[in-house]
Amino acid sequence: xxxxxxxxxxxxxxxxxxxxxxxxxxxxxxxxxxxxxxxxxxxxxxxxxxxxxxxxxxxxxxxxxxxxxxxxxxxxxxxxxxxxxxxxxxxxxxxxxxxxxxxxxxxxxxxxxxxxxxxxxxxxxxxxxxxxxxxxxxxxxxxxxxxxxxxxxxxxxxxxxxxxxxxxxxxxxxxxxxxxxxxxxxxxxxxxxxxxxxxxxxxxxxxxxxxxxxxxxxxxxxxxxxxxxxxxxxxxxxxxxxxxxxxxxxxxx
Amino acid sequence: xxxxxxxxxxxxxxxxxxxxxxxxxxxxxxxxxxxxxxxxxxxxxxxxxxxxxxxxxxxxxxxxxxxxxxxxxxxxxxxxxxxxxxxxxxxxxxxxxxxxxxxxxxxxxxxxxxxxxxxxxxxxxxxxxxxxxxxxxxxxxxxxxxxxxxxxxxxxxxxxxxxxxxxxxxxxxxxxxxxxxxxxxxxxxxxxxxxxxxxxxxxxxxxxxxxxxxxxxxxxxxxxxxxxxxxxxxxxxxxxxxxxxxxxxxxxxxxxxxxxxxxxxxxxxxxxxxxxxxxxxxxxxxxxxxxxxxxxxxxxxxxxxxxxxxxxxxxxxxxxxxxxxxxxxxxxxxxxxxxxxxxxxxxxxxxxxxxxxxxxxxxxxxxxxxxxxxxxxxxxxxxxxxxxxxxxxxxxxxxxxxxxxxxxxxxxxxxxxxxxxxxxxxxxxxxxxxxxxxxxxxxxxxxxxxxxxxxxxxxxxxxxxxxxxxxxxxxxxxxxxxxxxxxxxxxxxxxxxxxxxxxxxxxxxxxxxxxxxxxxxxxxxxxxxxxxxxxxxxxxxxxxxxxxxxxxxxxxxxxxxxxxxxxxxxxxxxxxxxxxxxxxxxxxxxxxxxxxxxxxxxxxxxxxxxxxxxxxxxxxxxxxxxxxxxxxxxxxxxxxxxxxxxxxxxxxxxxxxxxxxxxxx
Ligand SMILES: Nc1ncnc2c1ncn2[C@@H]1O[C@H](COP(=O)(O)OP(=O)(O)OP(=O)(O)O)[C@@H](O)[C@H]1O
Ligand SMILES: [Mg+2]
Numbered sequence: 079x080x081x082x083x084x085x086x087x088x089x090x091x092x093x094x095x096x097x098x099x100x101x102x103x104x105x106x107x108x109x110x111x112x113x114x115x116x117x118x119x120x121x122x123x124x125x126x127x128x129x130x131x132x133x134x135x136x137x138x139x140x141x142x143x144x145x146x147x148x149x150x151x152x153x154x155x156x157x158x159x160x161x162x163x164x165x166x167x168x169x170x171x172x173x174x175x176x177x178x179x180x181x182x183x184x185x186x187x188x189x190x191x192x193x194x195x196x197x198x199x200x201x202x203x204x205x206x207x208x209x210x211x212x213x214x215x216x217x218x219x220x221x222x223x224x225x226x227x228x229x230x231x232x233x234x235x236x237x238x239x240x241x242x243x244x245x246x247x248x249x250x251x252x253x254x255x256x257x258x259x260x261x262x263x264x265x266x267x268x269x270x271x272x273x274x275x276x277x278x279x280x281x282x283x284x285x286x287x288x289x290x291x292x293x294x295x296x297x298x299x300x301x302x303x304x305x306x307x308x309x310x311x312x313x314x315x316x317x318x319x320x321x322x323x324x325x326x327x328x329x330x331x
Numbered sequence: 332x333x334x335x336x337x338x339x340x341x342x343x344x345x346x347x348x349x350x351x352x353x354x355x356x357x358x359x360x361x362x363x364x365x366x367x368x369x370x371x372x373x374x375x376x377x378x379x380x381x382x383x384x385x386x387x388x389x390x391x392x393x394x395x396x397x398x399x400x401x402x403x404x405x406x407x408x409x410x411x412x413x414x415x416x417x418x419x420x421x422x423x424x425x426x427x428x429x430x431x432x433x434x435x436x437x438x439x440x441x442x443x444x445x446x447x448x449x450x451x452x453x454x455x456x457x458x459x460x461x462x463x464x465x466x467x468x469x470x471x472x473x474x475x476x477x478x479x480x481x482x483x484x485x486x487x488x489x490x491x492x493x494x495x496x497x498x499x500x501x502x503x504x505x506x507x508x509x510x511x512x513x514x515x516x517x518x519x520x521x522x523x524x525x526x527x528x529x530x531x532x533x534x535x536x537x538x539x540x541x542x543x544x545x546x547x548x549x550x551x552x553x554x555x556x557x558x559x560x561x562x563x564x565x566x567x568x569x570x571x572x573x574x575x576x577x578x579x580x581x582x583x584x585x586x587x588x589x590x591x592x593x594x595x596x597x598x599x600x601x602x603x604x605x606x607x608x609x610x611x612x613x614x615x616x617x618x619x620x621x622x623x624x625x626x627x628x629x630x631x632x633x634x635x636x637x638x639x640x641x642x643x644x645x646x647x648x649x650x651x652x653x654x655x656x657x658x659x660x661x662x663x664x665x666x667x668x669x670x671x672x673x674x675x676x677x678x679x680x681x682x683x684x685x686x687x688x689x690x691x692x693x694x695x696x697x698x699x700x701x702x703x704x705x706x707x708x709x710x711x712x713x714x715x716x717x718x719x720x721x722x723x724x725x726x727x728x729x730x731x732x733x734x735x736x737x738x739x740x741x742x743x744x745x746x747x748x749x750x751x752x753x754x755x756x757x758x759x760x761x762x763x764x765x766x767x768x769x770x771x772x773x774x775x776x777x778x779x780x781x782x783x784x785x786x787x788x789x790x791x792x793x794x795x796x797x798x799x800x801x802x803x804x805x806x807x808x809x810x811x812x813x814x815x816x817x818x819x820x821x822x823x824x825x826x827x828x829x830x831x832x833x834x835x836x837x838x839x840x841x842x843x844x845x846x847x848x849x850x851x852x853x854x855x856x857x858x859x860x861x862x863x864x865x866x867x868x869x870x871x872x873x874x875x876x877x878x879x880x881x882x883x884x885x886x887x888x889x890x891x892x893x894x895x896x897x898x899x900x901x902x903x904x905x906x907x908x909x910x911x912x913x914x915x916x917x918x919x920x921x922x923x924x925x926x927x928x929x930x931x932x933x934x935x936x937x938x939x940x941x942x943x944x945x946x947x948x949x950x951x952x953x954x955x956x957x958x959x960x961x962x963x964x965x966x967x968x969x970x971x972x973x974x975x976x977x978x979x980x981x982x983x984x985x986x987x988x989x990x991x992x993x994x995x996x
Binding site for chain 1 (some may be wrong): 685846
């Protein structure tokens with residue numbers, strides 16, 4: 079059987095900011111149809127790796143392939159297959175939620191009927207229909223995440239790359255989003271998320287990659303990474319190394 | 332607390348880029364020294380009026396500069412300290428003290444020293460008065476600027492506020508243009524500079540200049556020198572009282588900003604843009620146009636820029652009508668278009684990192700650039716044409732038709748092309764749109780871009796204007812038609828070609844632009860040169876076929892792409908100055924041929940007779956050489972292919988880079 083190309087493949091990614099090696103030879107493979115969780119401490123290089131892998135930041139070396147299409151040498155094909163939710167970037171802030179989704183759908187060349195149907199579905203599904211006439215700049219942090227997610231979904235990509243999609247999202251919306259993403263992977267789509275919430279990653283992801291200080295410490299299915307530990311959290315602390323326990327500050331007593 | 336805030340500002344300055352500050356400081360210092368020289372050298376009869384006027388210009392620049400540029404110095408914002416348990420008084424003292432750290436205030440202080448040098452000419456008592464007047468004047472100027480900027484910031488939360496601040500900026504710009512044109516008109520007959528220098532600013536204007544807060548110090552010095560110490564004291568007390576009033580007003584504004592720091596949105600915009608949108612195609616380019624139309628209507632910064640351009644044109648007309656100089660009216664549309672180009676040269680930076688959506692949609696770069704160009708045309712051009720055509724018809728100035736018909740299309744094309752090219756190549760990044768705090772005006776400072784783009788626009792409109800002139804003055808109708816055709820073709824070529832350069836650039840260096848918009852120039856400055864060195868060799872292979880077809884544009888693109896910082900600096904300096912010798916040479920030649928007897932500031936005419944002609948020709952040659960040098964930098968042919976690695980990952984060349992970034996800071 080000819081091996082199907084993996085949904086997403088990061089190879090040899092490196093990035094240096096000044097004297098700091100933020101990402102140091104990151105290799106990750108996201109099998110087609112998997113729900114992949116990327117975890118790591120703050121400043122580990124998750125955002126930097128994902129930004130480089132989707133083509134928004136030029137790597138010093140290495141690259142990424144989406145279903146075999148190289149993001150940097152065959153960008154048109156690669157980009158047509160991915161939907162991205164980056165962390166902390168601006169959007170056309172002076173559009174309303176509906177206008178933004180309509181804009182993104184039209185930019186991808188969808189026809190009028192498709193645009194209307196998908197925008198309605200997304201706004202209703204993510205609970206944004208009440209805010210559809212609010213400008214993005216007035217959205218709350220969680221609403222920004224949700225409208226960003228809707229924007230990543232609107233052109234029906236085959237691969238979703240989501241940087242901290244559950245951050246600041248309320249529990250009800252989080253359940254909705256999990257449901258949407260599960261249906262997406264059940265239908266053959268692939269998802270990469272980065273997150274700090276181990277319980278959530280353990281619950282939804284079937285594959286996990288652990289990054290710290292710009293390097294991949296472990297990657298594979300959730301069971302493989304968990305190994306002999308009771309849970310993913312213990313495995314993570316074991317891999318990354320627990321810091322000296324801080325009992326509290328004397329002056330704060 | 333005050334000390335802490337000053338140290339914070341110092342730390343921010345230390346971590347920022349120093350080139351800007353150096354260049355700005357040098358230019359400012361030269362102007363300040365010139366101001367002092369005026370106070371020392373001007374003839375006694377005229378010096379008071381002159382100095383008051385010059386200081387008035389300083390004041391106006393301080394007041395208008397921040398609000399029309401970038402929303403002022405926002406490195407320390409009041410809301411940073413909203414949670415500090417300090418009284419408002421301390422907070423304001425800290426803000427004020429920290430705004431004195433930097434280059435602008437010391438430069439202004441040097442300019443205010445002119446009060447002292449002026450006072451020395453008036454005697455001891457005047458000198459003593461000046462000792463008080465100098466610091467007071469500096470404080471008042473700085474406070475005026477702070478209060479005005481804060482008021483604009485507060486006003487920008489409402490639609491009417493946007494309108495009012497736009498009219499204010501436009502009034503200053505329109506006055507500038509009108510003064511320039513009136514000067515051009517009058518100086519055909521007399522030497523305005525010499526007249527001003529010797530006879531001073533004429534009565535009503537010098538009174539106005541003395542009445543401005545910046546003139547009160549001058550008034551006090553003169554009063555002290557002329558033996559009326561009471562008026563001097565009165566003026567000084569007036570300055571002090573005014574400073575206190577400004578402080579109080581500023582306090583109210585700061586408090587309001589600290590306690591309600593969210594940006595209000597400029598709502599509405601459902602009018603014209605909404606109607607226009609119905610007619611837009613539903614494809615990708617139509618989507619970009621719809622987005623842009625919305626943004627022009629709703630983003631307060633863009634709304635302000637839009638209105639400044641439009642109001643300036645309208646006000647130029649109004650001023651022309653009111654002083655009976657109707658020749659200015661047909662030109663109002665041209666001024667509108669030029670300002671429209673200036674005002675929209677930073678659109679990518681204003682949108683900040685929203686660029687990522689364009690970069691991630693296949694083929695969207697071209698549509699984004701073209702969409703922005705089309706929107707620019709839709710927003711600015713119809714109204715400019717209307718103003719100009721209406722003005723010509725209304726005032727019955729038929730002489731203007733050929734000029735406008737030839738120059739307007741060229742200018743429109745140049746504006747549509749150059750503004751978007753500047754936006755892609757040379758953005759002035761500011762705070763991210765979703766992150767700017769209490770000041771909806773906060774944005775990068777594009778004044779460097781202004782100073783380069785404006786002469787470029789003049790250069791672009793010069794050839795059709797010259798051709799028209801030739802046709803009109805020789806009475807040859809064919810040449811007039813040729814000039815119009817030339818203007819139209821030039822406009823089409825510039826709009827289309829420069830737009831093409833812009834989107835090709837966006838396609839190849841989009842991620843770098845995104846990095847610049849997110850993190851500022853410092854974060855990316857070190858690398859692009861380094862990396863493109865090898866991309867040049869790749870590009871040479873890949874684009875060999877293209878090179879034939881679009882040779883010039885491709886070269887321009889590639890050379891801009893691989894511009895080293897040294898050639899970049901050379902290009903900037905040449906771009907800023909090349910028109911000087913050309914202008915001097917041409918004006919002097921005309922002066923020599925027409926036998927003008929006012930050398931004005933045309934240097935060759937100050938030389939003894941036999942040297943004038945060679946000097947004028949020399950000037951022209953110098954200008955030509957400078958233009959040649961610029962063209963060489965921009966269009967130089969491909970250098971020999973470096974034997975370096977023809978690889979695809981670039982790890983080798985990235986190695987020396989950390990050191991490079993280090994030194995670039
Ligand atoms: N533009 C930049 N300039 C300099 N250093 C940067 C830049 N962006 C990121 N870094 C550095 O790179 C490292 C990795 O950052 P990154 O944002 O990728 O971390 P992360 O894993 O996403 O962290 P978090 O979990 O907090 O989001 C950090 O040490 C950060 O300081
Ligand atoms: Mg991150």
